[in-house]
Each structure stands twice: as structure tokens, then as C-alpha cells.
Amino acid sequence: MKKYIIVVIIGLVFWSCKQEPKNVVVKKTAPERRQPKTVAYQWQKTKEWLATTSDSSAIKIALIANRTDVANFVKMDSVIIPTDLTGDIEFYLPFPFKVKALEEVNKIIFFSYPSQTFATYEKGELTHTGPTNMGRKADKTPTGLFFTNWKAEETTSTFNDEWDLKWNFNIANKLGVGWHQYELPGYPASHSCLRLQEKDARYLYEWADQWVLLDDNTISIKGTPVIVFGSYDFDAPKPWSQLVANPKALAISEKEITKQATPFLKTILTEQQKRVKYQGKK
Helix, strand or coil, rough: CCHHHHHHHHHHHHHHHHHHCCCCCCCCCCCCCCCCCCCCEEEEHHHHHHHHCCCHHHHHHHHHHCCCHHHHHHHCCCEEEECCCCCHHHHCCCCEEEEEEEECCEEEEEEEEECCEEEECCCCCEEEEEEEEEHHHCCCCCCCCECCCCCCEEECCCCCCEEEEEEEEEEECCCCCCEEEEECCCCCCCCCCCCCCCCHHHHHHHHCCCEEEEECCCCEECCCEEEEEEECCCCCCCCCHHHHHHCCCCCCCCCHHHHHHHHHHHHHHHHHHHHHHHHHHH
16 A cells, blocks of 8 residues: 555656646746946047057947947047946947846847847846947838748848848848848948847857748748837937936936837737747647
């Protein structure tokens, strides 16, 4: 009898261990970040500032603040420079560090048209952010919910076959819209695509998931969700010039990200569950 009871107990323990709790959210640990003493900005003459600055991390932050790259930064007459350049880049960009409404979402990317920045979140925690230059006035980047599709380390632009696009990841297959590395002049200048610095384009290229096709015409599993939101005033001065007077002028609140994501959360979580099941079968 005792042997029978022991066998039953072992069986119950084994059975309970095999049960997977449903709707359990595994929170991602927030990364440690180096915060500057203050976040404020001032105008500087580009050549004068570069003549007195050799710190690569400071230059990196200056490029991000002006939504540009080295080649275009040196062409600018004046730029905005943070008065304290000792912090991590997340403190100089507008996205919130945490979004509770996204705790069930494994991966998601946001592109903000008004601030010309992007951010990735895992389980509601900000994991990567940087500058972007999106679609120009004549070729605006479409907004709404997208999913990453196919990718290529290098491909040719469908707009001009002389343009080589590195770390290209498509998000709207029929429209030919995606992100890739390309020059950042410091304002929306693309033909609908999402231009990035090379380090950011490569990061997203490796971080996001491709779609899974059942056949040439049927999508079985969608890729990583991407939300493009907001609008850009093409007739006004660059929005980040406002940061000199108000360092929080472009801040994106947790409430705003929640507002943008909420209409799409059901679809995002449904597609996410399909991918989880697919990966479990591999």
C-alpha cells in the first residue's frame, strides 16, 4: 500500500511539473543605465565644437541628438549639443524606459515620425533606441501596424537601381517599405523607407524575426510587430531644435505608447502565439 501511495505522489508531482501556467508574464530585467546629471541642450557652431571634441561617445550622442550621421553632421553650420554628455543615449532620446501595457509582448518596434526616432521593447522594457530619417513630404512613410517580412544584408533600391541598401528589412512587402542603412541628412528625406545609422540597421536586422511562408503566396507566421506613428511638420524648423528651450519638448510618454499600441494588441498577441507554437515544434 505504501509503495502504491509513493508511486501516486511521484506521478502527481511529475504531472504538475509538466503543466505550463497560462498567461504568465515573465518580466524582462531593466538594464542598468548611466544617467547624466542633467539633460539640457545648447546651440553650437559645428566646426568649433568638433575642434574641441575628440571623445567618440560624445560625438555619438551629438549625432543622435541631431538625427544625423558623421558625413552630414560636419556639413551643418550649427547643431544642438547636450550640455552633459556623460549619460547613455537613452536619456537623450524621447521613448519611455518602460511600458506596462507591453509586458506580454515579446518584441516590438516603434518608429516616431514627429521625433524621427525608433525604439525596441521586450516585455515592456526599452532595449534599443536611435535616430531615423523617414519619408520625405512627397513620399511619406505609411503609419500603422506592420510586421517584418523578408530581409537582405544588401539589396538594390526599387526606386533607383544605383542605390545599394545595407541591412535591409522589409515591413510592407507590396509597398516596398522597410528599414535599412543609408545617409541621414538630419530630416525626413527617404522615398518612404526608414533610414538608420549602420549600427542600428544591423542591430534591428539581427534582432527582429522574419516571416515564415507556407508557400510563395501564403504567410504562415508573421514577423516582429512594427508600429509607425505620428506625423511630421515639413514646413516647420526641425523639431529637435525645440530641445534648447525645452529639453522635454519631444518626450514620448508611456501613455502615448500605450495609446498607439492598444488598438493592435489583440492582433500582435495572436500572431505572437502562432510564432511561439511554431518555434516549439522546431
